[in-house]
Amino acid sequence: MSRVVVTGMGIITAIGNNVAENLESLKNRKHGVGPILYLETSHKGEIPAAEIKFSNAELASMSGIDKSELYTRTALLGLIAAQEAFDSGIGKYGISDTKRTALISSTTVGGMDKTEKYYRDYLNNDKYSHFVHTHNCSDSSMKICDHLGLRHKNITISTACSSSLNAISFGARLIKHGLADRVIAGGTDALTKFTLNGFNTLMILDKEHCRPMDASRTGLNLGEGAAYIVLEAEEEARNHGKDILCELKGYANANDAYHQTASSPDGYGPYLSMKGALDMSGLEPSQISYINAHGTGTDNNDLTEGLAIDRIFGPDIPPVSSTKPYTGHTLAAAGVVDTIFSILAIREQLLFPNLNFRQRIEEISFEPIKELKPAKIDHVITNSFGFGGNDSSLVLSKY
Amino acid sequence: MEELIQKLKVEIIEVLNLEEMEPEDIDSDDPLFGEGLGLDSIDALELIVLLEKNYGIRIEDPKDGRKIFFSVRTMAEYITENQK
Amino acid sequence: MEAYIRGIGNISPQNSWDNADFPGETVLYDNNRLKCIEPDYKEFIKPIQMRRMSRTLKMGVAAAGKCLRDAKVEMPDAIIVGTGLGMMQDTEKFLTAIIDNDEKFLTPTSFIQSTHNTVGAHIAVMLKCNKYNLTYVHDSISFEEALLDSLIRIKEDHSEKILLAGIDELTDDYFTIANNVGFWKKDINGNTDLLNHNSSGSIAGEGASFFIVSGEEQPDNYARFAGVDIFYKPTSDDETENFIREFINSRGLELQDIDLVITGMNGDMVGDNVYKRMQKRLFDKTPTAYYKHLCGEYYTSSAFAAWLGVMILKTQRYPDDIFINDHKPSGPVNNILIYNQNNNTNHALTLLSAC
Numbered sequence: 001m002s003r004v005v006v007t008g009m010g011i012i013t014a015i016g017n018n019v020a021e022n023l024e025s026l027k028n029r030k031h032g033v034g035p036i037l038y039l040e041t042s043h044k045g046e047i048p049a050a051e052i053k054f055s056n057a058e059l060a061s062m063s064g065i066d067k068s069e070l071y072t073r074t075a076l077l078g079l080i081a082a083q084e085a086f087d088s089g090i091g092k093y094g095i096s097d098t099k100r101t102a103l104i105s106s107t108t109v110g111g112m113d114k115t116e117k118y119y120r121d122y123l124n125n126d127k128y129s130h131f132v133h134t135h136n137c138s139d140s141s142m143k144i145c146d147h148l149g150l151r152h153k154n155i156t157i158s159t160a161c162s163s164s165l166n167a168i169s170f171g172a173r174l175i176k177h178g179l180a181d182r183v184i185a186g187g188t189d190a191l192t193k194f195t196l197n198g199f200n201t202l203m204i205l206d207k208e209h210c211r212p213m214d215a216s217r218t219g220l221n222l223g224e225g226a227a228y229i230v231l232e233a234e235e236e237a238r239n240h241g242k243d244i245l246c247e248l249k250g251y252a253n254a255n256d257a258y259h260q261t262a263s264s265p266d267g268y269g270p271y272l273s274m275k276g277a278l279d280m281s282g283l284e285p286s287q288i289s290y291i292n293a294h295g296t297g298t299d300n301n302d303l304t305e306g307l308a309i310d311r312i313f314g315p316d317i318p319p320v321s322s323t324k325p326y327t328g329h330t331l332a333a334a335g336v337v338d339t340i341f342s343i344l345a346i347r348e349q350l351l352f353p354n355l356n357f358r359q360r361i362e363e364i365s366f367e368p369i370k371e372l373k374p375a376k377i378d379h380v381i382t383n384s385f386g387f388g389g390n391d392s393s394l395v396l397s398k399y
Numbered sequence: 400m401e402e403l404i405q406k407l408k409v410e411i412i413e414v415l416n417l418e419e420m421e422p423e424d425i426d427s428d429d430p431l432f433g434e435g436l437g438l439d440s441i442d443a444l445e446l447i448v449l450l451e452k453n454y455g456i457r458i459e460d461p462k463d464g465r466k467i468f469f470s471v472r473t474m475a476e477y478i479t480e481n482q483k
Numbered sequence: 484m485e486a487y488i489r490g491i492g493n494i495s496p497q498n499s500w501d502n503a504d505f506p507g508e509t510v511l512y513d514n515n516r517l518k519c520i521e522p523d524y525k526e527f528i529k530p531i532q533m534r535r536m537s538r539t540l541k542m543g544v545a546a547a548g549k550c551l552r553d554a555k556v557e558m559p560d561a562i563i564v565g566t567g568l569g570m571m572q573d574t575e576k577f578l579t580a581i582i583d584n585d586e587k588f589l590t591p592t593s594f595i596q597s598t599h600n601t602v603g604a605h606i607a608v609m610l611k612c613n614k615y616n617l618t619y620v621h622d623s624i625s626f627e628e629a630l631l632d633s634l635i636r637i638k639e640d641h642s643e644k645i646l647l648a649g650i651d652e653l654t655d656d657y658f659t660i661a662n663n664v665g666f667w668k669k670d671i672n673g674n675t676d677l678l679n680h681n682s683s684g685s686i687a688g689e690g691a692s693f694f695i696v697s698g699e700e701q702p703d704n705y706a707r708f709a710g711v712d713i714f715y716k717p718t719s720d721d722e723t724e725n726f727i728r729e730f731i732n733s734r735g736l737e738l739q740d741i742d743l744v745i746t747g748m749n750g751d752m753v754g755d756n757v758y759k760r761m762q763k764r765l766f767d768k769t770p771t772a773y774y775k776h777l778c779g780e781y782y783t784s785s786a787f788a789a790w791l792g793v794m795i796l797k798t799q800r801y802p803d804d805i806f807i808n809d810h811k812p813s814g815p816v817n818n819i820l821i822y823n824q825n826n827n828t829n830h831a832l833t834l835l836s837a838c
Contacts, residue, residue: 198594388604
């Protein structure tokens, strides 16, 4: 079965509108968390978030479309990131056969940003009827396909915060089985009142800048964003003379099967997903040079993820960091955002710091990395864990 | 106190949607969580909102819930002590 | 890529719970809204668990339980769910609370349960199933995407037993919202003559259709998923025709091998024309059926169609009121093609074959 490689990527988060800007921010400790400016919510000034600092009209003009009023914010973010991924991995090589290029996207709340605004109207009149159709999770995927001219498989996954890692894994499987030549895989989620209030009811939003992996952590910061990568078979990429960014050596999904929101006390699901991805890659734990943790900053996640890392890698834990303090938790996009950061770590041979860390969590053996530092990075694990105990991990390797 | 305990039982059954349960099925001193009534962390969050909405008491740290919501009686005591 | 169907659990607006007397009498409705006939949940769900569960979740858990029991499988190797809209009841509840209370006094339960993967996750927790757990949420092809994943998994590991589902619920709010944008026919008072109105829209429906699929051949399997494919926005009917031809040929069959076509015709005059044109081009002499008068229109209704096809293959009997042309199967039904599409954008083909 063919090896699956990554040949393109695109991203928009609170720390940059493209890959280059995100990398610059990562290098310079420039984070995107701050007071809420764009989302209309009564929690403005009280709960911080990592918003992308553009209005929908500005995002529409960035993505080169003129009718911003017909696009949800989720779709607009998706268009921008998917276009960059397409251009870098497909467009620049002059490939035009979009019939064999599949899109696998993901989102947690789809077009909720419009639904929560016009819900009363939806129920009582047809004033905003065009937006009713954009509520579906598939809407942003279809808009992306239309924008890029893709007419092959058009797939949308929703498994909460692990969504986009599952999109990437499914993409790899389509390629291995010859069901697509290329896959653009990732996810998109705009910040919404629905998710902000939802996480607030769970009392897991930090009112300050989040502190993943720190003993004093009190919760996460929500973010918004979209990111996509281009996957293809190694020989397909080589035939087109492509610059191969990394190899996707392993992936796995497992279920914690413990509780709808809480992780099992020993992090069994995270253990299984990391173990599964490692087993597929054929690598030993000692060969992993960096772990990009899910590390949201909640009490429960960081403890159980840490315990699972200890169980697999202890006592020689590779460098670990969570990059959530930069981008906030971008929900469906989180997995692919972290995947791109992991690829950048491999490409730049740089470890990105876990901002705001001060004190080790008592129950776990390791501290995350605090400063940017050059390192030999051959193999990276990245994790994404979501509601419903949905746990996913990837192994990305230097090519 | 007994009056408040009775009122709380009715409210708990309502907010947690404990179908087929009557107030007298809940022992005032039995643990609400774990082996007692079998509630979990989500129920605790529901009870935090109940305290805020019906009694004007705000709990900032969900960890405090474990002590306060040990039983219906401890809940009633907490309300009596903290209600303004 | 193929998989045998070993178990079924189906909750629909028809009497599909107990399949002993398939096809049975069609359940008739006198309006444009078809509701699931729900089983007694107590057999599958403890009261303490029930307290947080919406109607969809109860339907999903019960249908999954029945399906596992039917297949005599205790622990599936994967749980793969397709749902177009996910958990509408909880989504509406939380959304309405946000709007009504201006973002105050909100409680977490409905938010937690609103997540699209709640059904699959809940089943995993109940079974303590640590395996692969995915949810596909793509419009009218959500079930087919879940099926595609299942078939790929079985190709990867023949022995897997996968719990596969299509599930969507119809809430009052969603019925109203969809009605306001013209999804439902107004000139109709029942489900019997769905195709005889020259109007747009359809009738509303819902359902929870679960299957256990496996690569292992067994004498008591129901039938076989012999292939699935999806495609997006054909630019012409020629392209659609080619897609269908290639799909059938790639499964080693010719057009004439298809004994029955089950289309997603739903009474919408524009959408139905897409099927009619393809029928004329490809299946003029093939018995052709529809199913949405039985279950209504919803995003994963093709999972109901799969149940219908599976039951036809297993029993070699069929409801009389499903045919849209004058042809009925003249011999044994061995291959059924299910073709569903939405607004000529998302198209899906599923091939079902006898074991």
